[in-house]
Amino acid sequence: MALLQIRHYPDPLLKQPAAPIEHFDEQLRQLAEDMAETMYAAPGVGLAAPQVGVALRLAVIDCAAKDEPPALLVLVNPQIVTSEGESCEEEGCLSVPGFYAKVDRSSRVRVRFQDLDGSPKLIEAEGLTAIACQHEIDHLDGVLFVDHLSPLKRSLFRKKWQKLQERQQEVM
Numbered sequence: 001m002a003l004l005q006i007r008h009y010p011d012p013l014l015k016q017p018a019a020p021i022e023h024f025d026e027q028l029r030q031l032a033e034d035m036a037e038t039m040y041a042a043p044g045v046g047l048a049a050p051q052v053g054v055a056l057r058l059a060v061i062d063c064a065a066k067d068e069p070p071a072l073l074v075l076v077n078p079q080i081v082t083s084e085g086e087s088c089e090e091e092g093c094l095s096v097p098g099f100y101a102k103v104d105r106s107s108r109v110r111v112r113f114q115d116l117d118g119s120p121k122l123i124e125a126e127g128l129t130a131i132a133c134q135h136e137i138d139h140l141d142g143v144l145f146v147d148h149l150s151p152l153k154r155s156l157f158r159k160k161w162q163k164l165q166e167r168q169q170e171v172m
Helices: 026-041 127-140 151-171
Strands: 046-048 058-061 073-084 087-091 101-105 108-114 120-126
Touching: 026 046, 026 058, 026 073, 046 127, 058 127, 073 127, 087 127, 101 127, 108 127, 120 127
Parallel strands: none
Antiparallel strands: 046 058, 058 073, 073 108, 087 101, 108 120
8 A cells, every 4th residue: 555645736637537447457456545545644535536646537435424434435437427406515625735615516416436346336425425426526527626616716716825835835
């Protein structure tokens, strides 16, 4: 197992759609394992392969509470097939550290995906898991959560992000 480097906004790979996975092999299993370890260490509740520099449709999610056992979901080639309800919750992202914003999402989703053996699966998710599924699938499509913000909030984000980067440069 290995911790992977998480790419940060505005890395261009984060804006590119990821390619479908066609080979279900040990290399894919290792990538999923490394991604899960990286997500847990960050800590986060989800991580998509493009966030670690791999342009493939793979995501890991675990929304279990800290006092619950892990409930890792590994989604290969996921697609949202139905969505319903409305939710507006604050989100953050491992690729946009230090910034949080309320994002409109569906409150329930049905996601079709493959497991690490290539077998087709279907899950119905609600609450935080539904939000995480939508957030990570967005990453696979080259969309960041800040892309869902209004033009005004996106502009404020860019200014805040620039100030955060300037502060980090001063510290170094």
